[in-house]
Amino acid sequence: MKIDGAPGTTPALARLLGAGQASAGYRDGGVTVACAQPPAASDVARPGVTAVLWTIRELGGGFHMPAMRPQYGIDACAAILKATNADVCILPGLTHQPGWMPQADDGMIRMVVQEAGTGLAEARRILAVLSAADPGAGWQLVPVHGADDKPANAVNQSTCFLYKSGRGIAAGKAILAATDTGLMAVLPLTVPDRFDCPPQVCFTAPLAVRARCFYASAPAGTAPTGVLPPDAVVAYSVPAGLAGNAHFAAFRNACEVAYAPPLAQGSRLKLPYWEQVALRDPGLLNNFMAVAAADVLQQDSSMHCEALAPGVHPASLDEVSGKLADAVLLRHTSTAPAPHLAVTRVVDLVRAVLDPELLAALGASDALPEDGCAAAMRAQHAAPPVADQAATAQARARNQLAAAILFARLLSDHWPVLAELRLQPSLDRDCP
Amino acid sequence: MLIIRPEQMRAFMAAGVRALRADLIAHGHACHPQAAALLGVAGLVRAVDATIDDAICCELDGLQAVSRLLDLALVFGPPLPATMRAVLLDPGQGSPARRLRRLWNGALFQLEAQA
Numbered sequence: 001m002k003i004d005g006a007p008g009t010t011p012a013l014a015r016l017l018g019a020g021q022a023s024a025g026y027r028d029g030g031v032t033v034a035c036a037q038p039p040a041a042s043d044v045a046r047p048g049v050t051a052v053l054w055t056i057r058e059l060g061g062g063f064h065m066p067a068m069r070p071q072y073g074i075d076a077c078a079a080i081l082k083a084t085n086a087d088v089c090i091l092p093g094l095t096h097q098p099g100w101m102p103q104a105d106d107g108m109i110r111m112v113v114q115e116a117g118t119g120l121a122e123a124r125r126i127l128a129v130l131s132a133a134d135p136g137a138g139w140q141l142v143p144v145h146g147a148d149d150k151p152a153n154a155v156n157q158s159t160c161f162l163y164k165s166g167r168g169i170a171a172g173k174a175i176l177a178a179t180d181t182g183l184m185a186v187l188p189l190t191v192p193d194r195f196d197c198p199p200q201v202c203f204t205a206p207l208a209v210r211a212r213c214f215y216a217s218a219p220a221g222t223a224p225t226g227v228l229p230p231d232a233v234v235a236y237s238v239p240a241g242l243a244g245n246a247h248f249a250a251f252r253n254a255c256e257v258a259y260a261p262p263l264a265q266g267s268r269l270k271l272p273y274w275e276q277v278a279l280r281d282p283g284l285l286n287n288f289m290a291v292a293a294a295d296v297l298q299q300d301s302s303m304h305c306e307a308l309a310p311g312v313h314p315a316s317l318d319e320v321s322g323k324l325a326d327a328v329l330l331r332h333t334s335t336a337p338a339p340h341l342a343v344t345r346v347v348d349l350v351r352a353v354l355d356p357e358l359l360a361a362l363g364a365s366d367a368l369p370e371d372g373c374a375a376a377m378r379a380q381h382a383a384p385p386v387a388d389q390a391a392t393a394q395a396r397a398r399n400q401l402a403a404a405i406l407f408a409r410l411l412s413d414h415w416p417v418l419a420e421l422r423l424q425p426s427l428d429r430d431c432p
Numbered sequence: 433m434l435i436i437r438p439e440q441m442r443a444f445m446a447a448g449v450r451a452l453r454a455d456l457i458a459h460g461h462a463c464h465p466q467a468a469a470l471l472g473v474a475g476l477v478r479a480v481d482a483t484i485d486d487a488i489c490c491e492l493d494g495l496q497a498v499s500r501l502l503d504l505a506l507v508f509g510p511p512l513p514a515t516m517r518a519v520l521l522d523p524g525q526g527s528p529a530r531r532l533r534r535l536w537n538g539a540l541f542q543l544e545a546q547a
Binding site: 009010258 | 462
């Protein structure tokens with residue numbers, strides 16, 4: 001996904017980054033520069049711990065999503081997570097909806113508000129599908145509980161973690177840590193020696209992905225149960241995007257994360273063109289989405305008028321655009337050797353839901369692990385009809401992509417971000 | 433038993449930092465050629481000497497740490513802005529190395545926000 005208005009750089013930033021890279025190779029004690037050492041062969045053979053951050057849109061229900069998704073949606077999420085081959089999944093933004101439950105009360109039926117961790121229930125459904133599809137992996141789910149041992153939530157959202165126990169990774173109890181910018185869910189992991197990773201590592205993410213909190217004070221049941229560990233992989237996700245986000249700046253300072261250049265790929269799909277127009281000018285247009293949500297050609301012919309700019313729709317995978325809204329960062333404040341976190345890429349949900357035979361026609365030049373992994377689930381979705389009025393291959397491509405984007409947005413407008421944690425190659429080895 | 437007082441440790445550390453002067457000048461020339469050209473040889477040496485004094489004052493040692501301090505001084509100064517020096521001298525912000533790390537990352541966040 002390309003980024004609309006990709007973040008730029010300044011000469012000063014480039015200079016400071018370049019100088020930082022140069023000084024990272026300096027050996028303390030007076031010797032000028034240590035030679036750049038390739039990692040030892042044994043380290044290359046050992047894999048790092050791969051983590052995926054995925055804010056699944058309103059998992060557990062919300063304004064746009066039902067509390068319980070259709071099974072093909074859950075299957076698609078599980079298939080995509082399996083295709084990432086990650087060892088740890090960080091799932092923030094689980095919604096936590098209070099529900100009305102009937103209770104017998106001395107011959108009467110009384111409706112009482114009952115906390116319902118609907119997002120956690122949906123995460124358990126994903127876990128069940130993952131476990132069935134990948135039985136050897138030993139997938140486990142770790143929820144986060146508050147001091148009262150109830151599922152923790154902030155602004156009716158929560159976070160949970162999945163990890164593969166089949167590869168020897170063991171998890172401790174997830175804790176809640178307070179920072180200046182809100183509560184953080186922390187998962188401590190013990191990693192076996194077969195991984196090129198510190199033996200004890202923590203993964204953490206905010207309990208709520210929304211920056212704004214409309215509560216005057218924090219709701220009950222969210223008392224912290226621990227403190228932020230000195231070293232941790234810190235995940236962050238925000239719908240508004242990272243560029244110029246004051247909350248993201250405060251979050252990075254509060255968590256004392258190391259600077260990492262922003263990803264070159266976007267991680268949150270932007271709205272389709274006519275949906276943007278309908279939202280921007282509600283009096284100008286009727287909402288066409290119920291009629292032909294995926295037929296951009298029909299939308300162009302029906303909705304366009306001379307007062308509006310013509311519709312702009314991606315005709316190839318390279319033109320699918322959005323903004324950067326997720327980050328995986330490293331906090332290292334201890335005196336232990338610093339591990340190395342490489343944010344590798346954003347998992348392409350559109351490619352995941354497209355039929356594999358369409359990929360080449362839509363401009364995919366290389367193969368990705370997620371290609372077509374959720375295409376079968378998309379086939380089960382009752383997609384809105386698309387009139388076969390496309391005269392040209394490019395027009396057909398626009399409609400095919402629009403249909404895939406529509407289904408991808410049904411799964412989540414945030415795309416998963418993959419990162420790998422490794423031990424930093426040591427500079428103490430002798431130069432050749 | 434040999435007892436080394438903190439004052440003696442600081443003196444040892446200061447001598448170690450002063451020994452990095454040539455390396456720091458080379459670092460300045462290599463990583464900040466435009467700033468070095470603008471400052472001239474004498475100006476760069478003055479900036480390095482001021483950085484060494486700052487490092488000793490903030491109890492920073494080691495070529496990597498002092499180089500980063502010089503980088504900050506050459507990008508945001510020279511000399512190092514007073515607000516940055518205040519962070520380095522604030523004991524409430526943790527150890528000297530941690531203060532420098534905070535300052536370094538904060539500077540990068542600030543420059544990224546301006547991009």
